[in-house]
Amino acid sequence: MRVMIVDDEELARALLREYLAAHADIELVAECANGFDAVKAIAELAPDLVFLDVQMPRLDGFEVVELAGRKTRYVFVTAFDQYALRAFEVHAIDYLLKPFSQQRFDQALAHARTSAGQAGLDAVMAETALRAKPLERVLIRDGARVHVVAAGAIAYIEAQDDYVRISADGKSYLKNQSLSDLESQLDPACFVRVHRSYLLNLAFISRIEPGRDSHTAVLADATRIPVSRGGYQKIRKLMG
Numbered sequence: 001m002r003v004m005i006v007d008d009e010e011l012a013r014a015l016l017r018e019y020l021a022a023h024a025d026i027e028l029v030a031e032c033a034n035g036f037d038a039v040k041a042i043a044e045l046a047p048d049l050v051f052l053d054v055q056m057p058r059l060d061g062f063e064v065v066e067l068a069g070r071k072t073r074y075v076f077v078t079a080f081d082q083y084a085l086r087a088f089e090v091h092a093i094d095y096l097l098k099p100f101s102q103q104r105f106d107q108a109l110a111h112a113r114t115s116a117g118q119a120g121l122d123a124v125m126a127e128t129a130l131r132a133k134p135l136e137r138v139l140i141r142d143g144a145r146v147h148v149v150a151a152g153a154i155a156y157i158e159a160q161d162d163y164v165r166i167s168a169d170g171k172s173y174l175k176n177q178s179l180s181d182l183e184s185q186l187d188p189a190c191f192v193r194v195h196r197s198y199l200l201n202l203a204f205i206s207r208i209e210p211g212r213d214s215h216t217a218v219l220a221d222a223t224r225i226p227v228s229r230g231g232y233q234k235i236r237k238l239m240g
Helices: 010-020 035-045 061-068 081-089 102-114 117-127 179-185 229-239
Strands: 002-006 027-032 049-053 073-078 094-097 137-142 145-150 154-160 163-168 171-175 191-195 198-201 205-210 215-219 224-227
Touching: 002 010, 002 035, 010 027, 010 102, 027 035, 035 049, 035 061, 049 061, 061 073, 061 081, 061 137, 073 081, 073 102, 081 094, 094 102, 137 171, 145 163, 154 179, 179 191, 179 198, 191 224, 191 229, 198 224, 205 229, 215 229, 224 229
Parallel strands: 002 027, 002 049, 049 073, 073 094
Antiparallel strands: 137 145, 154 163, 154 198, 163 171, 191 198, 205 215, 215 224
16 A cells, blocks of 8 residues: 655654554655645655645645545544544545554554545544534635635635636636535635525625615625525625
8 A cells, every 4th residue: 555644743754654664565655744745746646545634834634635636545643633524524534633552543544444434434423523614715726726715805706617716806716616515615604695606705795786686796896796585685684
């Protein structure tokens, strides 16, 4: 099995190397100390398994999975239990909570060998019911480039077939993701589905103009967004 380690702490990487050394059939193909290097290495080396930290500089572990793809299998390694359910939502094999023993590590490796991720999920579900916080930033892949857009800078998101068009800081970005998927990840106190094709950040609304059967949200830059009856009720409820 070809394995990669991604962690910004040298001591954490050293411990994983030590635990991996007990398994003669494991080949350690790379180590990375940040998310950007990890995405590049996963694309170039195509490891079978990645031991992946969650909190890292530049890109966190979940952003690495989003950009690198899920063909590679992942075991999340972190000191924080609040990411456990989100880890299994992206189909992680297991979730190692620091500090962990050689025995617990070997168990995670066994899950990876058999793809028995459900065993790890059951264990974590018994320990935690905490859910992930809303996205604070959105990643958009543009060829070899990656744009990192702060969620608070997004004025609105428009559905366009299999993509969404994200408007932020006067720029537009296309992202291969559904509007419903992004809606579920962003803060519902800030982002409202005002129309079947539009997700709107309330902070950017300048005024609401009434119409015969619907309304129009006028943003600070004069952009006009259609608002359905149901969307208008949502806005009224949230904005008091």
